[in-house]
Amino acid sequence: MELEDLPIALDVINEEGWGYTPPEIERMLRLEPRGSFLYVGKEPVGAITTVVHGPIGVIGHLVVSRKVRGHGIGKALLSHAIEYLRSRGTDSIIVIATDEGRPLYAKHGFKVEREILCKHFMLGADQPRMPFSKPVPMRKSDLKAVSEIDGELFGADRFRLLDILYDETPEACFKLVTDEGLSGFSMGRKTATGFDFGPWVCRPGSYGDAEELLNATLSAFGQGKVYSGFFADNRAAVRISEKLPLFKMWSTKLMVLGKSRCYPDTDQIFGIAAFELG
Ligand SMILES: CC(C)(COP(=O)(O)OP(=O)(O)OC[C@H]1O[C@@H](n2cnc3c(N)ncnc32)[C@H](O)[C@@H]1OP(=O)(O)O)[C@@H](O)C(=O)NCCC(=O)NCCS
Incomplete structure (x- = not known):
């Protein structure tokens, strides 16, 4: 994802009603210019962001458009982000997971450590x-x-x-x-x-x-x-x-x-x- 992709990425991410605006995603790209990804089929239908703090990689903003869920796109985005974060030398990858995201993360080996309200x-x-x-x-x-x-x-x-x-x-x-x-x-x-x-x-x-x-x-x-x-x-x-x-x-x-x-x-x-x- 590049800075010029921000409007497209926000359209995908905000399908969930999360209400993100350019500065939040821009901040991710400033911190980790190569760490955020879009999934583009016929049109952009998925997004994920990451940021690295030393040994810890953080995943954010994983969303797949409702119309194409259940076709492996979430899995592809997450696998790609994990691969990227490992290539950056992290030894922990953390995410704050929604109920909907939890099964996908669990399948990739993520373990629940805390509840966050x-x-x-x-x-x-x-x-x-x-x-x-x-x-x-x-x-x-x-x-x-x-x-x-x-x-x-x-x-x-x-x-x-x-x-x-x-x-x-x-x-x-x-x-x-x-x-x-x-x-x-x-x-x-x-x-x-x-x-x-x-x-x-x-x-x-x-x-x-x-x-x-x-x-x-x-x-x-x-x-x-x-x-x-x-x-x-x-x-x-x-x-x-x-x-x-x-x-x-x-x-x-x-x-x-x-x-x-x-x-x-x-x-x-x-x-x-x-x-x-x-
Ligand atoms: C979570 C989300 C990204 C999954 O995207 P997706 O493209 O539908 O997921 P996939 O098709 O790649 O599914 C991958 C695996 O997770 C499983 N899975 C995905 N969503 C699931 C759910 N809600 N319940 C149970 N299993 C689920 C699939 O069965 C699949 O397993 P398999 O490979 O064994 O068949 C998508 O549902 C979404 O955007 N949700 C709303 C936003 C959100 O909550 N994001 C997570 C933020 S932490």
């Missing part, structure tokens, strides 16, 4: 904005320290992604500093259809601090739909998220092929906007 919130004009006192705006120069914590939890350096995300909406990025140093951060950005929230990370045992980070980023969002995902076993994150006005929720699975990425520290990862999105 995806949520859309609707922030109305009358939504009370919750106070925060400890988080302060993140600066560009903080990104190195932020990516160090992010890397410890994620298992690989994602500086390039965090740098792009920061530049998109710096005013929605906050950090929390304690006597021990940087202890949490939250990043959000404006999209064409609303807002994406994540990554949202906080050192363990600091429920109140995590909530303040969420409030800080939400204070920078206007009215609209906010998308984020939460590890279901981080009970604190799920409880905090339940305070926001829910629009839609669905369950997905973190599936992994190759070296396990069991993310033992999900109590510190409060929110993600999907691994390919932050």
Whole structure:
């Protein structure tokens, strides 16, 4: 997939009603210029994206047009993406799988490692904005320290992604500093259809601090739909998220092929906007 294919790729991907816009796919192509693919028969009918963070390959946006499903196109796209990610030297390939995608990934050897609850919130004009006192705006120069914590939890350096995300909406990025140093951060950005929230990370045992980070980023969002995902076993994150006005929720699975990425520290990862999105 090349940059000029974006409109075609979006037509295919958005058949699912996912509402992606050019910047999200463009970001994938900026990070991994050769890692996204279209399946073109008589016309383009399938798409898949990938990005590499050191030893971890991430798969995103796998869609096949409804009219041609069940003919092996999904399988062909996934096999091609796996081959590409292996050629890039990754030892784990991860995906956040929908219920519909799960059987296909399972057939390729992916194993379910975690449940991730995806949520859309609707922030109305009358939504009370919750106070925060400890988080302060993140600066560009903080990104190195932020990516160090992010890397410890994620298992690989994602500086390039965090740098792009920061530049998109710096005013929605906050950090929390304690006597021990940087202890949490939250990043959000404006999209064409609303807002994406994540990554949202906080050192363990600091429920109140995590909530303040969420409030800080939400204070920078206007009215609209906010998308984020939460590890279901981080009970604190799920409880905090339940305070926001829910629009839609669905369950997905973190599936992994190759070296396990069991993310033992999900109590510190409060929110993600999907691994390919932050
Ligand atoms: C998931 C999806 C990409 C599969 O595409 P597809 O072209 O229909 O899949 P294929 O025809 O290549 O099927 C490959 C294998 O997976 C199996 N499979 C695919 N979808 C399945 C389903 N919903 N339930 C059970 N098995 C399924 C097929 O039986 C086939 O197995 P086989 O090789 O043993 O016959 C397609 O259904 C889709 O676009 N879904 C909506 C978007 C989505 O949820 N994407 C996944 C994002 S994580």
